[in-house]
Amino acid sequence: DTEVTQTPKHLVMGMTNKKSLKCEQHMGHRAMYWYKQKAKKPPELMFVYSYEKLSINESVPSRFSPECPNSSLLNLHLHALQPEDSALYLCASSQGSEAGGGVTQYFGPGTRLTVL
Amino acid sequence: AQKITQTQPGMFVQEKEAVTLDCTYDTSDPSYGLFWYKQPSSGEMIFLIYQGSYDQQNATEGRYSLNFQKARKSANLVISASQLGDSAMYFCAMREVNTGTASKLTFGTGTRLQVTL
Numbered sequence: 001d002t003e004v005t006q007t008p009k010h011l012v013m014g015m016t017n018k019k020s021l022k023c024e025q026h027m028g029h030r031a032m033y034w035y036k037q038k039a040k041k042p043p044e045l046m047f048v049y050s051y052e053k054l055s056i057n058e059s060v061p062s063r064f065s066p067e068c069p070n071s072s073l074l075n076l077h078l079h080a081l082q083p084e085d086s087a088l089y090l091c092a093s094s095q096g097s098e099a100g101g102g103v104t105q106y107f108g109p110g111t112r113l114t115v116l
Numbered sequence: 117a118q119k120i121t122q123t124q125p126g127m128f129v130q131e132k133e134a135v136t137l138d139c140t141y142d143t144s145d146p147s148y149g150l151f152w153y154k155q156p157s158s159g160e161m162i163f164l165i166y167q168g169s170y171d172q173q174n175a176t177e178g179r180y181s182l183n184f185q186k187a188r189k190s191a192n193l194v195i196s197a198s199q200l201g202d203s204a205m206y207f208c209a210m211r212e213v214n215t216g217t218a219s220k221l222t223f224g225t226g227t228r229l230q231v232t233l
Contacts, residue, residue: 020118032217042223042225043161043207045221055218056120058160090159094160094218096218103149104163104166105163105219105221107153107160107162108160109158109159109160112159
C-alpha cells in the first residue's frame, strides 16, 4: 500500500483566515514533504521532515508553518496568505532509507488552495 | 547544481503505439537517482519508475521502461502499448544525494502526453 491522504481536497480562504492542510501516511515512512505547484509548472519543495524533525526549509515565508505531530501526520498551517499563494499543495512521504527504492517519494492527491 | 531537462513540452501518440519521453540531466555527483512521475489532470503525482546511477540494468515496471544512458546523461521513459489513460503530464526528476535520509528532488519542466484513438 503506497497511499498518502490529504485533506481537504479543495480550500478557499480569505487573506485574513487561518486554515490548515493535513497529510497522513501509514506506510511507516520517516520522511515527509510539502510541495507547492503552480499551474503548468513542476512541484517546488517547501519543507522536509525527517524523523519528525524539520530538516529542510526552502526559505518559505513565515505565513506557511509546518508541523509534524507524529511520524504519520504532517500539517501545514496557513495564515495571512496572499492571492499568489493559490496553488496545488502536495504532500509526499518516503521511507527515509538510503537504499534503492527507499528514496522514492509517494505523493498524495493534493489540496487545491484558492486565496481570495 | 543539478539540472533536469525535458525538451518536449507536448507529445502525441496513437493508442497501442509506443512512445519515448526524453529526459537529460546534469550532475557532478557520482551517485544519484532518477525518477519518472505521471500527473493526470486530477493533480496526484503517481510514481512510475526509478533508476539508480549504479544499477546495471535498465529499470522496467510493466509497460514502463527507462532507457538509461549514463555516458549521455539521459534517462528516457518508454511507454509501450499506449492507452487513453496514459494521457497526462510526465515529470522526470533526480534526487540530490547529500540530503541525509530525506530525498530532495529536482524536477524537469514536464512533458504533456496526449494519447489519441
